[in-house]
Amino acid sequence: MIDRVLVKTYGEPPVDRREILRYSGCRGESAEVEALLDELVSSCKGVFRYQVCYREFPVSFGEETDIGFLKTPSKGLRKHLQNCHKAVVFAATVGIGIDRLIAKYSRLSPTKALLLQAYGAERVEALCDAFQAEIEREEAARNCFIRSRFSPGYGDLPLENQREFISVLDCSRKIGVSLNDSLLMSPSKSVTAIIGVSKTACREKGEKCKNCENRDCAFREGSL
Numbered sequence: 451m452i453d454r455v456l457v458k459t460y461g462e463p464p465v466d467r468r469e470i471l472r473y474s475g476c477r478g479e480s481a482e483v484e485a486l487l488d489e490l491v492s493s494c495k496g497v498f499r500y501q502v503c504y505r506e507f508p509v510s511f512g513e514e515t516d517i518g519f520l521k522t523p524s525k526g527l528r529k530h531l532q533n534c535h536k537a538v539v540f541a542a543t544v545g546i547g548i549d550r551l552i553a554k555y556s557r558l559s560p561t562k563a564l565l566l567q568a569y570g571a572e573r574v575e576a577l578c579d580a581f582q583a584e585i586e587r588e589e590a591a592r593n594c595f596i597r598s599r600f601s602p603g604y605g606d607l608p609l610e611n612q613r614e615f616i617s618v619l620d621c622s623r624k625i626g627v628s629l630n631d632s633l634l635m636s637p638s639k640s641v642t643a644i645i646g647v648s649k650t651a652c653r654e655k656g657e658k659c660k661n662c663e664n665r666d667c668a669f670r671e672g673s674l
Contacts (some may be wrong), residue, residue, distance in 0.1 A: 451536065452506040457624050458584075460500040463576035473568035483565075490565055497547035498573055502581045503624040504540035508644065517644065526605030527644070530597055534646035536592035537595075538585055541621045543640035544573045547621060552638075570639035578641055589647050609633050612646040615642040 458476040467487060507518030514521040515528045517537050531537065541651060555563040578599060587598045603609040612633050619642070621627040627640045635642075 451508065452504075453623055454618050455503050455505045458502045458504070458581065460577060460580055462498065462500065463573075463580050466576065469572040469575070470565065470568045472636055473571045474565055475568075486562065487565060487569075490562060490569060492521065492568065494548070494551070494566075495547075496612050497551065498549070499543075499545040500573075500577045500580075501545075501625040502540055502542045502577065502579075503621060504538055505619060505620050506536050507539060509534045509537050518610060520578060520614045522607060522611065524607040527600060527607050530600045531646040533645070533650050534597065534648045535634040536647045538645040538647065539615065539619065539642075540581060540645070541615065541619050541627055541640065541642045542574060542577045542581060542636075542646070543625055543627050543637050544570060544577060545639075546626070547574070549636075549638050568654040574641055578643065582645060585645055585647075594647050594649055596649045597648065597652050599643035601641060601643040612642060 470487065509531055510516045511528065513521050515531060517531075517539070519539075548566060552563050552566045552570070555566060582596070582599060589596055590653070600607070602611040602615060610633065610634070612629055616622070616627065616629045616635075621629075621642075626637070628636050630636065
């Protein structure tokens with residue numbers, strides 16, 4: 451069990467253009483959008499920094515689900531962590547650079563700003579996927595299995611729990627992520643989440659939207 455916060459820095463994950471378009475709300479590529487996306491991807495070279503901080507906690511179940519730093523009555527998280535003996539709690543960010551570009555183009559070109567928002571979202575999700583894949587490999591070597599990630603704001607796990615995540619991971623000092631009074635993270639393209647670890651396989655592993663009750667989400671996989 452890792453009883454301290456560790457930090458990892460990653461190289462640039464492969465870019466998934468289809469995901470960028472999905473986050474932007476585009477339902478199909480056009481030559482104009484393709485060219486604009488090429489321009490933005492090229493101009494963002496060196497803008498992103500890919501960092502994750504994380505720590506492990508034991509998981510136990512009583513009247514509430516206990517993950518060491520947080521006890522919660524969330525039924526969604528309880529179901530998600532069923533049979534898990536520990537959880538990897540992490541925060542990931544791609545840095546403040548993309549926020550500065552979005553702010554710049556919000557004044558100059560709303561279309562570019564929209565695509566940059568989507569690009570930033572795709573980048574932080576790609577970072578989370580890379581970290582999750584690494585945890586999966588490490589746990590497989592121990593004959594264990596992981597669950598897909600689960601974040602504050604999913605289902606009935608309150609977004610307010612973001613505060614505990616940011617605090618226990620010492621995010622401000624470790625990777626420069628802070629939280630304001632409105633529960634918005636800075637840099638904005640940052641994520642906190644839990645990955646459950648179990649000695650039994652999960653049939654739903656890898657289905658990212660399976661555990662979220664918001665069926666009307668515009669960004670739900672398969673919705674665009």
